[in-house]
Amino acid sequence: xxxxxxxxxxxxxxxxxxxxxxxxxxxxxxxxxxxxxxxxxxxxxxxxxxxxxxxxxxxxxxxxxxxxxxxxxxxxxxxxxxxxxxxxxxxxxxxxxxxxxxxxxxxxxxxxxxxxxxxxxxxxxxxxxxxxxxxxxxxxxxxxxxxxxxxxxxxxxxxxxxxxxxxxxxxxxxxxxxxxxxxxxxxxxxxxxxxxxxxxxxxxxxxxxxxxxxxxxxxxxxxxxxxx
Amino acid sequence: xxxxxxxxxxxxxxxxxxxxxxxxxxxxxxxxxxxxxxxxxxxxxxxxxxxxxxxxxxxxxxxxxxxxxxxxxxxxxxxxxxxxxxxxxxxxxxxxxxxxxxxxxxxxxxxxxxxxxxxxxxxxxxxxxxxxxxxxxxxxxxxxxxxxxxxxxxxxxxxxxxxxxxxxxxxxxxxxxxxxxxxxxxxxxxxxxxxxxxxxxxxxxxxxxxxxxxxxxxxxxxx
Numbered sequence: 001x002x003x004x005x006x007x008x009x010x011x012x013x014x015x016x017x018x019x020x021x022x023x024x025x026x027x028x029x030x031x032x033x034x035x036x037x038x039x040x041x042x043x044x045x046x047x048x049x050x051x052x053x054x055x056x057x058x059x060x061x062x063x064x065x066x067x068x069x070x071x072x073x074x075x076x077x078x079x080x081x082x083x084x085x086x087x088x089x090x091x092x093x094x095x096x097x098x099x100x101x102x103x104x105x106x107x108x109x110x111x112x113x114x115x116x117x118x119x120x121x122x123x124x125x126x127x128x129x130x131x132x133x134x135x136x137x138x139x140x141x142x143x144x145x146x147x148x149x150x151x152x153x154x155x156x157x158x159x160x161x162x163x164x165x166x167x168x169x170x171x172x173x174x175x176x177x178x179x180x181x182x183x184x185x186x187x188x189x190x191x192x193x194x195x196x197x198x199x200x201x202x203x204x205x206x207x208x209x210x211x212x213x214x215x216x217x218x219x220x221x222x223x224x225x226x227x228x
Numbered sequence: 229x230x231x232x233x234x235x236x237x238x239x240x241x242x243x244x245x246x247x248x249x250x251x252x253x254x255x256x257x258x259x260x261x262x263x264x265x266x267x268x269x270x271x272x273x274x275x276x277x278x279x280x281x282x283x284x285x286x287x288x289x290x291x292x293x294x295x296x297x298x299x300x301x302x303x304x305x306x307x308x309x310x311x312x313x314x315x316x317x318x319x320x321x322x323x324x325x326x327x328x329x330x331x332x333x334x335x336x337x338x339x340x341x342x343x344x345x346x347x348x349x350x351x352x353x354x355x356x357x358x359x360x361x362x363x364x365x366x367x368x369x370x371x372x373x374x375x376x377x378x379x380x381x382x383x384x385x386x387x388x389x390x391x392x393x394x395x396x397x398x399x400x401x402x403x404x405x406x407x408x409x410x411x412x413x414x415x416x417x418x419x420x421x422x423x424x425x426x427x428x429x430x431x432x433x434x435x436x437x438x439x440x441x442x443x444x445x446x447x448x449x450x451x
Contacts, residue, residue: 052328052361064317071323078316091304095292102294103278133278 007032010046010058012039013206014214016108016163017069018057022204023159024076028083070101073156086156097156100137104157107134108164114177115215116222124177128184135185146187149194154201161188162195162205170211174219233258236272236284238265240428240436242385243295244283249381250299252422254306296326299378311378325365326382333358334385340401341393341437342444352401359407366409369416380417387414388427396437 009025009032011018025032037046037056049058049065059066059075066075077086087094110127117123138147149158165188168179182189195201235251235258237244251258263272263282275284275291285292285301292301303311313319336358339351362383365371371379390402404411417423 061317066317066320066324068324068327071320071327074323075316075320078319091301092287092290092292094304095297095301098297098300099292099294102297137278 006060006062008035008060009033010035010037010043010049010060011056012037014211015056017055019163019166019204020069020159021057021059021072021076023162023201024073024086024156026200026204027086027154027159028076028080030076030080070105073159077156084153084155086154086159088155096141100134100141100157101160103130103134103137104160104164107131111164111171111179114179115171115175115218116226118226120177127179131185131188135188138187138191142187146194147191149191149198151198151200154195154198158191158195161191162201165192166196166205167211168192170208171215173212174215232288234261234286235259236261236263236269236275236282236286238263238282240433241282242389243281245426245428246295246381246384247283247285247298247302248426249376249384249423250302250311252426253311253376254302254309256302256306296330296382299381303378311372311381313372313377322371322377322379325362325371325379328358328361329379329382333362333383337390337393337401340399341397341441342448344445344448348399352399355401356406359402359410363407363410366413370413376417376420376422380413384417384423386410387418388430389433390414392430392433392437395434396441 007025007030009018009021011022011034013036022034035043035045037043039056042054046056046058047054049060050056050067053067055067057067057069057072059072061075061079066072073086087097107127107130110123110130114120114123114127141147147158165180171177171179180189180192196205233251233256235244235247237248237260239262248260261269261271263269265282268280271286272282272284273280275286276282276293279293281293283293283295283298285298287301287305292298299311312322333355336351336355340348340355343351368374370376371383394401402410418427
């Protein structure tokens, strides 16, 4: 990799937002250096590259930083035009992908709220409602039943769906909530499972026991924080 | 042709105005459908069943929702008078600042409008901080450079709503002395020919926001 095209990704191993960027870079075959950040002790580089939000992911391309995962993904798609396109060519199809990208974000945020919610039942209700809408929307988007997933054709929605739901089983183990029920969300459930089988994506998913330990520790910390 | 393009909007919404401005800048004809949000049209509910909001752009029967998504759609479909920069990095910067505007700046200013007591004071501090960040971004006449671009349309609501809010809540949010660049930008944007013919009537806006402000005061009386 020549210095004139150096790509660095500042991340945290479990952040779904970082995972999105990692997956996009892998899918496009873009070589990059990964820097794991300790979010309780952020590196000076991170603070320099993302002074406003001080968050990960940060993609640095030829020393220019790009922040915010969806902004980064579109930047990657527009800068590296060979390999699979993350977004379709047609403007109307692109608008649908962008609309659903924003909605998947809302669904994911609802799901993450369940981890710390005092009223877990209510948080689950809100999540399942949104998940229903997403399932329905995806059925309409892929009227032939499911997205056609090919190794050479992985797109933005594939990445977002995998990141949002890829750790559901680990989450279920810790929080006792069935996040992705194949009866209630058959299309999304099968979509995630198909994606998880693709090598290029599978290798980016963190090991289940590592995720489970992290989430258990997180759950304990939140419970004691709430108890105070 | 006008019958191929419809815009569902309201008389006052800044999100709808973004689309009005974009279509004007590009010289695109369309039919405007003014919605009454207390009685949404069946078409609106059909075209935006999930959020049930305006603006919705309907192009040859196909609906596009969410103002920022619509702006990108317009820019990609009608290539004259581009709104977003061509360079991917510049484009990424524009999208980043648009997100900042929607997720940080706008909510912080809205919190000042709806808040009371301590909450309002805190929100004011945050809003001023966010405005300072924006002030630093202005390098030329407009966020888009010499001409109005995507980011100007995204932030355009500041040029007409900030002072309406200030009048309604009787609080100076925006000290022009502290924000010389933003202040100049607001005047330039407000007076630009593609923009100014579309401003909603100010007195009507003041009344609308007075009513809204009262609702917030009574719903959440200060503790």
